[in-house]
Amino acid sequence: MIGRRGVFWPLLLIVIGLVFLLANFGLIAPLSALALLSLWPLVLILAGIDIAFGQRWPLGVLALDVLIIAFGVALVASQPTIMTPLGPVAFFQRSAGPGVSSVLAPHGDATALTLHLNGGAGTFNVSGGGSDLVSATSDQQNLVLRTSGRSDRPDVRIDQSDQGPRFGGGVPTHVDVKIASDLPTSFDMNAGAGEFVVDLRDVKLTDARINVGAASLRIVLPKPTGDVSIVVSAGASNLVIEVPEGVEARVNASGALVSLHSDNPRISGSETSGYSSAKDRVTVRISAGASSVAIR
Structure with missing residues (x-):
């Protein structure tokens, strides 16, 4: 001994x-x-x-x-993010400095963007139409932005800053994120429980991965170039997938207690009528707990 x-x-x-x-x-x-x-x-x-x-x-x-x-x-x-049946669990994600209520990455000479958004519980609104590469505002002093990679193909990460040692979750926050509309964008989002609106109709999306806990999640699909993949992992959630006019899309959902229904007259089964023959289309794959998935 x-x-x-x-x-x-x-x-x-x-x-x-x-x-x-x-x-x-x-x-x-x-x-x-x-x-x-x-x-x-x-x-x-x-x-x-x-x-x-x-x-x-x-x-x-x-x-x-x-x-x-x-x-x-x-x-x-x-510092991994691991998916569980109740949603993502993030380990030891430390901020690069004190948090602020507003961050932005200037457009510069960027020709493509990789964006990572990591948050806790709260309300998040993500949309395109930004004049900067990406910008975000919060109702708390809790945002940290880090940029890496080449200047023409930046890798941007926005985190909620570390609030120090604590037990349980943090205080819910409200965050608005704006993404440039003119750049091919790879999007990755990890968040806890809350309400999330991810409006990608004005984002030139190449692919997306969205991981949330027990949440209300609304995703508006982009106008695709090529075959765009969106992968969604969620806990017990209420999910809404909006398919804009002119967008060909398929939505596949899997899970023990997942119900999938459509209110969109263009949807037959789980896809639009022109999906199989379209070159520009969106494929959504959802893995969730006890959840309701509506296609609109």
Whole structure:
């Protein structure tokens, strides 16, 4: 037992030091000591394993401790968003600085855009027609914008800023996002529970991935160029897919308790009459919990 503990703590310090070194050289996403401190529940897990099995199988427990530490540090380093039946769970997403109520990325010489929007609970309105590359306003001081990639093909990320350590969810917010209409745009959105309107009719969309929790979600489809894919993952939700006049589209929905119905006279089954022969069309794939999906 003493030998095992003599190896454990130096090993833990080495792993943490390596993580910060990789972050300093930009090989993994930036993180903070606060992010590592958020792993405190692992201490309880490790202590419980030690009390229950440490004396009986010391080497096996040491190996298990190493795996648990590696898993926790990997979560901090990769900051993943994982889909669950109740919606997306985001781990350790840290802001690049203090939040503000308004952010924008200038258009510049951009010829294409990749946009990531990450938020918690609240109300989000996303639409095209922006004069800037992308802009966003909030009723709270909680927006952070980061831009990377080439100047002509920027990768823009808008996050709700970290409000510090807390239990449970944050305060619901209202966010409006405007996207330029003249650029091919790849769109990725991850949010919690709330009301979301994603109006893409004035966005030159190439593809989209929208992940929300228990939500009311309304998506207005874009006027496509080529075959445009929109993938939606949601918890127990009320989903509305609006198909504008002249847009050929198919909507596929899957889930244990998902009901799909259409109020649009152009829809036969789950697609418009001209979808199968159209070169420019939108394909929507929905995976949800107990949800109602309406096509309008």
